[in-house]
Amino acid sequence: MEQDVPYMPSIKNLHGILDAVQRAAVPEAFTVDFLKDLGFTSSNDRPITKLLKFLGMLDSANRPQTFYREFLDHTKAKSVLASRIRAAYDDLFTADKNAHTKTASALKGWFRTKTGAGEKVAEKMATTFRSLAQYADFSRAPQTESKPDSDKKPPAPPLTPPPTTKPLALEASLGLVYRIEVHLPDTQNIDTYRAIFRALREELGT
Secondary structure (H helix, E strand, O other): OOOOOOOOOOOOOHHHHHHHHHHOOOOOOOOHHHHHHOOOOOHHHOOHHHHHHHOOOEOOOOOEOHHHHHHOOOOOHHHHHHHHHHHHOHHHHHHOOOHHHOOHHHHHHHHHHHHOOOHHHHHHHHHHHHHHHHHOOOOOOOOOOOOOHHHOOOOOOOOOOOOOEEEEEEEOOOOOEEEEEEEOOOOOOHHHHHHHHHHHHHHHOO
């Protein structure tokens, strides 16, 4: 988790902003003018942009990302937010997996120790987190996010016995080809197959 944790100077309109975001179309960029268009003109509301960046919903140029678009789906908006809270405040959830149930007063000390912020700023960090947690739905949010497919190990190949028929081709010096078919026993003992092929090599001089 970043030590520069964004916060809202006032959480009075935080839930209202999140509701308005869900009702609006996806903007090209989440700007102050867009926030005003949503009906929030106070300077206390403008840090929502930094907060959405912190949650991974906007990029560095304030452009909406995949999680922002997923948040617009009313059927899963609150669970999406919960998963983003877990990711953004990962150190807090490592310290207490039930951090989203704690009061702002109980969390203030942790934010102050983690970020080195003063008491008032740490309190605002805690109240912002608490307000986000109250809006989110942690009952359906995954505890951990799945890794990209590129990070996953491929499944081990199944253990299967060698084929029961093994064609061996020997090419003579005159260009003739002799084909010998060996009917192998149906067994799981690999040593049996090794013994058969070793005997063939000895007999054929290969």
